[in-house]
Structures are given as C-alpha cells and as structure tokens.
Amino acid sequence: MTSWKKAAMAALIGFSVFSTAAHADAQKGIKLYQKNLKETCGMSGAAFAAKFKQAEWDKAYKAGTLSKKMTEACPKGKAFFEGDKYKKVESHLYDFVHEYAKDSGNIPSC
Amino acid sequence: MKKTTFSLVAAMAVAGNLLGDEAALQAQIQKLMERIEQLEKAQGTIQTETKTTLEQTQTTLQEIKEEQTAQSDMLSRVNAQSANDNIKWDIDFRTAYHNLGYQYADNAMKADGTPDTANAGKKLTNPSLFTNRLWLGMGSKVNNDLFFYGQLAVYNYWGADTVATSDKVWQANSRPNEVDLGLRQAYFVYKFGNDWDVPMSFSAGRRAATDGFLANHREGTAKPGSPLAHITNMEVDGAMVQFDLDQVFLPGSYLKVVYGRAHDPIGRTMPTPYIDTNAKDDQVDFLVLPMSVYDNGQHKLMAQYSMIMNSKGDRIDGSDDKIDAGTTHLAAVSYQLDGLSEENEFLEESTLFASAAMSSTNPDEGYRMLESGENKTGYSVWAGFLFPDMMTDGGRFGLEYNYGSKYWSPMTWAEDSAIGSKIATRGNAYEGYWNIPIVGKNLTAQIRYTYLDHNHRANTTCYWDNPLEPNLDHSQELRAFVRYKY
Numbered sequence: 001m002t003s004w005k006k007a008a009m010a011a012l013i014g015f016s017v018f019s020t021a022a023h024a025d026a027q028k029g030i031k032l033y034q035k036n037l038k039e040t041c042g043m044s045g046a047a048f049a050a051k052f053k054q055a056e057w058d059k060a061y062k063a064g065t066l067s068k069k070m071t072e073a074c075p076k077g078k079a080f081f082e083g084d085k086y087k088k089v090e091s092h093l094y095d096f097v098h099e100y101a102k103d104s105g106n107i108p109s110c
Numbered sequence: 111m112k113k114t115t116f117s118l119v120a121a122m123a124v125a126g127n128l129l130g131d132e133a134a135l136q137a138q139i140q141k142l143m144e145r146i147e148q149l150e151k152a153q154g155t156i157q158t159e160t161k162t163t164l165e166q167t168q169t170t171l172q173e174i175k176e177e178q179t180a181q182s183d184m185l186s187r188v189n190a191q192s193a194n195d196n197i198k199w200d201i202d203f204r205t206a207y208h209n210l211g212y213q214y215a216d217n218a219m220k221a222d223g224t225p226d227t228a229n230a231g232k233k234l235t236n237p238s239l240f241t242n243r244l245w246l247g248m249g250s251k252v253n254n255d256l257f258f259y260g261q262l263a264v265y266n267y268w269g270a271d272t273v274a275t276s277d278k279v280w281q282a283n284s285r286p287n288e289v290d291l292g293l294r295q296a297y298f299v300y301k302f303g304n305d306w307d308v309p310m311s312f313s314a315g316r317r318a319a320t321d322g323f324l325a326n327h328r329e330g331t332a333k334p335g336s337p338l339a340h341i342t343n344m345e346v347d348g349a350m351v352q353f354d355l356d357q358v359f360l361p362g363s364y365l366k367v368v369y370g371r372a373h374d375p376i377g378r379t380m381p382t383p384y385i386d387t388n389a390k391d392d393q394v395d396f397l398v399l400p401m402s403v404y405d406n407g408q409h410k411l412m413a414q415y416s417m418i419m420n421s422k423g424d425r426i427d428g429s430d431d432k433i434d435a436g437t438t439h440l441a442a443v444s445y446q447l448d449g450l451s452e453e454n455e456f457l458e459e460s461t462l463f464a465s466a467a468m469s470s471t472n473p474d475e476g477y478r479m480l481e482s483g484e485n486k487t488g489y490s491v492w493a494g495f496l497f498p499d500m501m502t503d504g505g506r507f508g509l510e511y512n513y514g515s516k517y518w519s520p521m522t523w524a525e526d527s528a529i530g531s532k533i534a535t536r537g538n539a540y541e542g543y544w545n546i547p548i549v550g551k552n553l554t555a556q557i558r559y560t561y562l563d564h565n566h567r568a569n570t571t572c573y574w575d576n577p578l579e580p581n582l583d584h585s586q587e588l589r590a591f592v593r594y595k596y
Contacts, residue, residue: 025332025504025551026551027332027333028332030407031407031408031448032407033407034361034362034405034406034407035406035407035408035449036407038361038362038406038407039361046254047254050254085452105198105249105251106198106249106251107249107251107257107259
C-alpha cells in the first residue's frame, strides 16, 4: 500500500470516529433572508436582525413565538413567517438574527 | 247624635289607614336596613381584597427592586470588567496534516532556460507535514455604520523556527511559514448616506482580500472574503469605497473601488529612512473593481477587473531581471447557484458554481513579461459542485476542476494550498474534499485531495519565468484538518 493510500485510509478512519451534532447556520440564515424576505421587508438582513436584542430573540425562540417576533420586525413578511417553509428553516433564521442582534456587537459584513 | 256617630266612624277609618301605612313603612325601613347591612358586608370584603392585593403588589415591587439592585450590581461588575474593552475577540484555530508529492518532468528546465538535469524525472515527497493555523479575530463596533475588524495570525509548520523568512508580505499569514504572529487583516468601515439612493462605505487598512468568492468552499468557510478568488487571493493594504447599488440596479448589487499597494521597496536605513533608492524596483500598486452584479441569496453573480502596475519581469537585453516591466490586467466573472431546487432536499443543499477569467501582461518598451516583449493573454475556467454527504448533519462533499492556459497568471499567492496555487495552474487541476461539521460550526473537519497536472511551467513566480519551459509534471496534496471556531 502506498503512503498516499495509507494516509487517506488513516484520515478517513480518524474522521469516522467523530459524531456530528445537529446545528443551525447563521450564514445560511442570511441567505434565506436574502432569498425570501429582503425584498418584502425592504431592509437589509443586518437591519432586520438589529430590530431586537439577543435576549428578546432568545426569549421568543424558546417560547415558540419567534415567527410572531419576526412578524413584529417585518409585518410584510407575515405570510412567510406563518408558512410551512418557515418552520423548516426557523433554526437557521434564529441563528442569524441572534448572531447579528442589536446588542450582539458582531459585525455583519466588510 | 247622627253627627257624633259619623265623626267617630270617620275617625276610626282614618286611624285604620294610618296604622296600615305605618306597617308598610316599617317593612320598607326593615328592607333598607338589610340592604345597607349587605352593602356594608360587601364593602368590607372589597376592602379586604384590595388590602391583600396591595400587600402582594408591595411584596412584588420589593422583589423587583431587590432583583434590580442585584442586576445593577452585576452590570456594574461587567461594566468595570469590559466596558472599556472595545474589542470583541474570536478564535479560529486549525491543526492540519499534509501529505505532499511533486514529480519533475523528464524534460524539466531551470529558470534560466537550461536543462535541469539534477531534478529531471525526480520525485519528491513529504508524507508528514503538520501545520497549526491560529486566527485571532478582533471586532470593534461603535454602531452599525462604523466598525473595525482585525485578524492576528500565526500559520506555522511543526518544527518551524521563529526567525522571519523572506516570505512576501502578501502571503505570510495565509500559507505555512514560521511561528511569528502577524497582522492578516485590520481595517475600519465607515458607512454613510444610508438615506441616499446609493449608500456608500469607506474603508482603509489591511483588507480581507484572501479566500474570496468561491475559494471559501475548499477552505470549509461559509463566508467568502471580499474579492473574486479566481484572480485575487493576496494579503494587501488598500483603501476602498463601496457603492451600494441595491436600490437603483439589481438586488444585492454593489461596486467596490479599491486602490492599494502590494509592494514597496523603500529602505529603512538611516539617515534617510523610507526612501526608494532602487531605481529598478518601484512600488507595485493596484486598482481592483469587484462588483456584485446580482445576489438574491440563491443566485449570486460577481465580476471583477484588476490592474497591477509595475508588475515584475525582466529586461529584453538580459541586463536585469525581477524588475518593473509593465502592467497586468485581470478580469473574472463568477456565478454561484446555492440551492438547486426547493423540491428536493438533496438539491436544495447543493451548490453549483462556474467561473471564467483572463489575465493579460503588457510589458513596457524594452522589457519582457513571461519572457515575451509582447502582450500575452491567459485564460482559465473553474467549476465546482458541492452536495450533502448524506451521513452527517450539514456535511458536504465538494468536487472542483480548474483549467489554465499557457500564459494564465492570476494573483493568487496567498491561496492556502501547500503545493502552490491550484487556481494558477497552467494545465488541469482536480480537487475533491469533504467538509464535516463535528460540533456544529464550532468544531469542523476537512479531508481534501488536490492534483495539479502542469501542462506548462508551474506558476510560482511573478512574471519573469517562461511558461514554455517546463519544470514540474504534476503535484499533489492530501490535507486533513480539525478546526475550532468560537
């Protein structure tokens, strides 16, 4: 077996022991906002996320009322926030608004 | 007698009526008394309830007050600890294993055009190169319109010394070198005219010009850097003005105008420091115009033009080399489709991209670039497909292909490939990788294999090599890393 094959096998075996955990993705949330809501809401993703503080987005997400909170931030997006697609992507949108919330201190883009 | 009898009867009748009225009156008074008593009882109950509620409210208020005092104390402690610390740090640390291999061509030639008999046909390998890469991110935000971002970096191979080498400043922190801490990014952004039709931003400093659009996939990074990675991947200093065209052109559109400096030969010796005393080595400045043409989160189309002044080449009479020789023009158009279809989960999580680019060298009179006194144009295409691995949550496989023609010469020196820029390959480059989230986005891993099939000389210098003189036949790298981000 060549050193290339040995190295590849070792790498694959090494990585196979890792277990993966479910996760949301803020970057994916930004893209979802751009695709589905930016035009409707008439504001940038950063402006949308900055409508509330992290604790406020948190509280709504934990209480299962994030769609209402998002509707509050963007009333024109009500149809999307109450639709089936929203339920599927809620965790990504939450990750995005939480990451760039009013008091997050995070910088959305260069 | 009759009169007396009549009067008596009348008096008795009147008395009888009076007695009846009194009884009714008495009954009414009794009812009223009962009613008053009921009302008094009800009032008493209300008073009691009101009193209880008031007491409860007072208790709650007291609790809130105590909680507020506790929170205020805590806030004071946080304030004392961090209010004057205006930097928010983040960490991106990666440890990687690399297996490298180079195969010289049987007809390999040296840079001077003579046969490289020492290396021709030779195979060189390093089956165990290990690297550490640390990025310390610094964010500082006054408000949404004024902020700073910086990145301190160390990218070393295991066993490297601590002495700074002659690595060029435009790739020192992006490819493995020594263990010295360097400045990879540092720039501020000031946004203004938010109520204008074309809002603007101004930025200056060491810009985010590495791992740009499309190169982020092969690095396992969700967010790309600023330029198009097909023609620009360098650490550079510059100033930028951005025009947001979103409201007057297409969704997500903007234009950036960047002017900067990639090289300055000034000396630092006394008594006249910071003066360029070398007549043959001028400052290399550049103008870059990256533009987002359209971006709706699914479809993203970007274009870029770049001009590099005083690009290095040599004199036609052979009296000087690696000197200012002319101007280089670069252009690229890159498209990405993120989510091929909403009907199918596999396709929804897949990404397809394609890019075309060209480079053109324009030597000055009496000078050569790429060993030619004439303008030489190179072409390149780049395509990639990323799709879910169907084994991990969020993990994706990626396949990429690049082709570069004989005179293809992009500015991609900081591309993170230990065997040299795959995008700059004059020939075919094949790449496959697996991006694996282990603990969400905080701990990720990647296995990547890259194969560069050189049809012409490996593209590893500026513009003083001759692409027609071969050296390497092919190069390959297997890389596996684990990356911590928080």
